[in-house]
Structure formats: structure tokens, C-alpha cells
Amino acid sequence: MSETSWRAVDAFLSGRLCPDDDAVLMARERARAAGLPDIEVSVSQAQLLALLCQMTGAKRILEFGTLFGYSAITMARAIGEEADITTFEIDEVHAKVARENFEAVGVAGQIELVEGVAADNARALIDSGAEPFDLVFIDADKPNNPIYVEAAIELAHPGTLIVVDNIVRDGAVIDPDPADEKAVGARAAVDLIAEHPRLEATGIQTVGTKGWDGFLLARVSS
Numbered sequence: 001m002s003e004t005s006w007r008a009v010d011a012f013l014s015g016r017l018c019p020d021d022d023a024v025l026m027a028r029e030r031a032r033a034a035g036l037p038d039i040e041v042s043v044s045q046a047q048l049l050a051l052l053c054q055m056t057g058a059k060r061i062l063e064f065g066t067l068f069g070y071s072a073i074t075m076a077r078a079i080g081e082e083a084d085i086t087t088f089e090i091d092e093v094h095a096k097v098a099r100e101n102f103e104a105v106g107v108a109g110q111i112e113l114v115e116g117v118a119a120d121n122a123r124a125l126i127d128s129g130a131e132p133f134d135l136v137f138i139d140a141d142k143p144n145n146p147i148y149v150e151a152a153i154e155l156a157h158p159g160t161l162i163v164v165d166n167i168v169r170d171g172a173v174i175d176p177d178p179a180d181e182k183a184v185g186a187r188a189a190v191d192l193i194a195e196h197p198r199l200e201a202t203g204i205q206t207v208g209t210k211g212w213d214g215f216l217l218a219r220v221s222s
């Protein structure tokens with residue numbers, strides 16, 4: 001099966017199952033106009049995040065990697081008024097566009113964007129004794145995935161869901177010594193989660209509009 005077919009099937013399924021949201025389309029257009037990269041989650045993955053929030057009743061969300069706010073907006077809209085989302089972003093242009101999008105879409109009151117180095121900001125949250133999060137979405141710089149997973153566990157309660165995106169990387173994750181540092185980060189996240197006594201997890205391989213990749217889904221058990 002060719003990559004063209006994966007993309008066509010993904011477009012068909014998301015077109016049929018994930019209704020267009022004008023607010024989100026506007027946010028994406030604003031990001032493209034500002035020259036932001038096309039690296040947000042796919043429409044199907046965004047819908048999966050929305051469903052995970054709804055199925056688990058998650059309200060407090062921590063996100064590593066905001067970009068223009070697509071995944072954060074999608075989760076905020078899925079949860080509604082009670083959404084309490086903290087999202088980390090290092091790039092000041094991305095942060096500015098995301099903040100504008102949160103205002104434009106009407107979710108600024110539910111999302112706090114914390115600008116700066118995600119690892120430092122996560123440590124600050126831990127040190128401040130922040131309330132645990134119900135769902136953590138890890139989608140920032142991939143080499144730091146192990147740091148983010150460790151931080152997520154420290155900021156979790158039993159039942160917290162941790163989603164780590166982009167862990168297959170065109171299959172590079174099965175290379176025990178990958179050349180690409182992003183694949184090293186993906187592999188390290190798999191190893192850490194596999195061996196962690198407080199986590200039960202699975203890895204889902206995906207093909208679609210974003211090529212061949214996948215994500216890890218882990219639940220904090222205790």
C-alpha cells in the first residue's frame with residue numbers, strides 16, 4: 001500500500017468523522033499566514049485527543065509543545081468550560097500566534113500558555129506543588145521526551161493518561177542506536193515507559209496525512 005493511499009484514507013476518514021470546526025480552521029490559517037511550520041497533530045489525532053479527554057473525564061491537561069494551539073484548542077473545546085489547560089511553548093512567535101488564537105476562539109480563559117523551556121517550566125510546576133493533571137500530552141522537542149515523561153509522572157495521579165506523540169519516526173524507533181536524535185528521544189521514551197513500575201502502556205503505529213509515525217499511550221497505575 002502506498003503513502004498516497006494512506007493519505008487518501010486518512011483524509012476520507014477525517015473528512016467523514018471529524019467535522020470541520022471553523023474556529024480551528026481560522027486558527028490554522030492564522031498560523032500559516034504567520035509562517036509557522038506544518039507540524040501540528042493530524043485532524044484524526046486531534047479528534048482522538050478530544051475523545052480521550054471526554055472518555056476519561058479529564059479536565060486538567062498539561063501539554064508540552066503548543067505551536068499555534070491546535071491540540072490545546074481542540075481539547076479545550078472538547079472539555080468545555082471546566083477545561084484547565086497548561087501548555088508549554090519555547091518559541092515566542094508560536095506563543096504569540098497561539099495566544100491570539102486562544103482569544104479569537106474564545107478559550108483564553110481555559111488555557112494558560114507558559115512561555116520558555118518546557119523542562120524548566122515543568123520543574124517549576126513540580127516544585128510549586130501543583131495539583132496533578134488528568135492528561136499530559138507530550139509533543140515538543142523529541143530528544144527531551146524522557147525528561148517530559150518523568151515530569152508527567154511527578155505531576156500525575158493514579159489514572160492520569162500520558163500521550164507521547166511521534167514515537168515511530170518512519171520506523172527508526174526499532175533501531176537500537178538511531179542516528180537521528182529525535183529517534184533517540186522516541187526510543188528512550190519507549191524504554192522508560194516500558195520499564196516504569198507506575199505505568200501501563202501501549203504504542204500505536206499510524207500512517208496517514210503525517211506519514212508513518214505513532215504515539216504512546218500510558219496510564220499511571222498508582
Ligand SMILES: C[S@@+](CC[C@H](N)C(=O)[O-])C[C@H]1O[C@@H](n2cnc3c(N)ncnc32)[C@H](O)[C@@H]1O
Nearest residue numbers: 040041065067070071089090091118139140141
Ligand atoms: C509539534 S509542535 C506542537 C504541536 C501542537 N501540540 C499541536 O499539535 O497543535 C512542537 C512545539 O514545541 C515547541 N518546543 C520545542 N522545543 C521546546 C522546548 N524545549 N520547550 C517548550 N516548547 C518547545 C516548538 O516550538 C513547537 O511549537
